[in-house]
Amino acid sequence: MRTAATSRSNIVGRRASSTTDLVRAEALRQQIDAEGEVVQTRNGPKDHPALRHELQAGAFVAKTLLRLGLNVEPLRPVPGRPAGWMPPDAS
Numbered sequence: 117m118r119t120a121a122t123s124r125s126n127i128v129g130r131r132a133s134s135t136t137d138l139v140r141a142e143a144l145r146q147q148i149d150a151e152g153e154v155v156q157t158r159n160g161p162k163d164h165p166a167l168r169h170e171l172q173a174g175a176f177v178a179k180t181l182l183r184l185g186l187n188v189e190p191l192r193p194v195p196g197r198p199a200g201w202m203p204p205d206a207s
Contacts, residue, residue, distance in 0.1 A: 134180035141173035 144166045154161045
């Protein structure tokens with residue numbers, strides 16, 4: 117049976133892992149920008165090898181945020197009606 121401590125440590129581990137992958141994806145993007153998205157080889161032009169790794173790191177971050185429930189942004193900071201709101205028939 118899972119305990120609350122195990123669950124919390126799993127969440128912290130996932131968040132740390134996704135943060136690491138986000139940093140990795142940004143570093144790969146800088147490398148790709150510096151070297152170009154297409155590299156020349158003996159056999160002709162090819163996609164930069166880091167493109168695949170950047171895509172995988174970004175997908176992992178997105179999937180982790182979704183699993184942690186951090187992909188939803190509230191529409192308003194507080195629940196309820198806006199200040200000064202009156203029903204249409206209360207004129």
